[in-house]
Amino acid sequence: MMTNDVHGNNASREAGPDATAAAVDICINGAGPVGATLACRLATMGMRVLLLDRAALPGMEDPALDGRAYAISEGSRRMLEAAGVWGCLPGPTQPINEIMVRDGRPGERPSSLSLDFGPQDADGPFGWMVEARDLRMALNAALTRTEGLILRAPDLGQFAFDDQHVTIRLASGETWRAPLAVAAEGRNSALRNQVKIPVTRLPYRQCGLISVITHEKPHDGRALEHFLPQGPFARLPLPGTREHPNRSAIVWAEGEERARRFYGLPDDVFAREIAARLGGDDIGALEPIGRRWIYPLSAQYAQRYTATRLVLAGDSAHGLHPIAGQGLNAGFKDIVALADLLETAFLNGRDLGDASLLMQYQRRARPTNMLMLAACDGLERLFGNDNPLLRVARDAGLSALNRMPRLRRAFVREAMGL
Structure with missing residues (x-):
């Protein structure tokens, strides 16, 4: 069993099975645009979703924190619409x-x-x-009005993975259990580091x-x-x-x-x-x-997108050069691929953390992301x-x-x- 907190520091004790833990279908670590949108999308499908972030959501709306504006593709717009964002x-x-x-x-x-x-x-x-602030405000509004979504922010989670489930102990004292966790914390993903998924970086x-x-x-x-x-x-x-x-x-x-x-x-x-x-x-x-x-x-890319009861999404899995403005859209494509698989599994009563299901997600998402990364890298070097x-x-x-x-x-x- 592996344990850690969202900062990526070694936990002082094992977080073993806990019969008093509350149950959710999915736990998502990271309430950035990818994690928050995925949480809304899965909750609208009827799943019970726990979303964690170390930061308080209202503070993320400060325009001084992020001057970016996103070019949202039509495919991403449709997904944001379906998620209620x-x-x-x-x-x-x-x-x-x-x-x-x-x-x-x-x-x-x-x-x-x-x-x-x-x-x-x-x-x-x-x-x-x-604009980044407008998207953040929309996400925060959607998160607070979506049924089946349990939001804990600011809070920190200590994750323990075993063959049967993920146990999440929060700094606030709650304990939760889920069949699957999603790492959506960004390029310096603590959960990815915890399970020792290698990352290749291109400076x-x-x-x-x-x-x-x-x-x-x-x-x-x-x-x-x-x-x-x-x-x-x-x-x-x-x-x-x-x-x-x-x-x-x-x-x-x-x-x-x-x-x-x-x-x-x-x-x-x-x-x-x-x-x-x-x-x-x-x-x-x-x-x-x-x-x-x-x-x-x-730019960077993870060598794989899955581990026991864990998948990577968004910048936790890949980071692109901004030459084509596709970084966030690539993360939203991860959501589309993952949500589609999880919805089918959920409706059929299948284990959402089953290794073969997670491997299907990797086969759908990673080749496309690697092609996009190679294209952005090639364009930067060519031009x-x-x-x-x-x-x-x-x-x-x-x-x-x-x-x-x-x-x-x-x-x-x-x-x-x-």
Whole structure:
């Protein structure tokens, strides 16, 4: 039997079988977007779900904690809707109606060989931009109104796994028992470390810069992905506000030293650096608003997604380079795969922690995630350099794809999670 707490420190005693433990169908450790959405989805299917997090949920709504905005794919949006989360969003979302892909250098006109995705490539928006705080507020609202969901946050759990069940002893004094636990705590997953699942990490020696800008001209739902030698630059459309009707999110990867220097620039100089990377995307005069964030960038993947009575989901299982903006969507795909298997097993009275069932989840989720990780890593290495021969080859590839409508539509459907 293995025991641990959510911090990943060795437990002082074994958490053995306890006849007084309350029973649930699933215990999810981590109430981030993946864990919280999975909890809501499983509870709406009729399961009794215990959701734990070390942090108090209202505190997660502080916009100063997270400046990100998520590009939610259509497949993810449908899943959020089924989980009762999408309808709880406190404000409007911004549809992405067009995506411009460019290759170039800062301050120069991009290559004329480019790639544009428009309404002809999809039967609706490519995705929706949702600010992190709005998604957090929606999750918190859904968690408090979903029947069958038991929320313990803030609290810490000590987990003990054996062949029959998982026992969870909370710091608050409660003891629970479940046939299955889900690790959804993020990249530094304590449960993954506890069961000694190896992780392979890919450092990029880059940092991501995140900020919001207001600009003179409307974006019309248009997004830009500009590949640059130091790393990709993206401008993503955001819904407007009364004060700032035209807003966009900036997600910008640079080498670590350069990123730290850009992070500390005055607003007017920072705005000029952003304008130099827009690659012909005409949004007029721009101005940074609010604070900036800087994050180290890396990718990682777990060697397996299962252990005795445990599965990994979201960043606990995989972490992607943000070059394609698919990190959260990859986690939501895990939810779709896992929830589908668990619902069928639950309705048939099957053991939800059965090893063969968990292996089915790994076979569904891991190959797709590994392909996405390889694609993001390959794109970063292909476009993140200034080799003249590679520039010619990749620009020709973008141009060729631009002339293949059927292939473009197939590519878009995959990115939309359909």
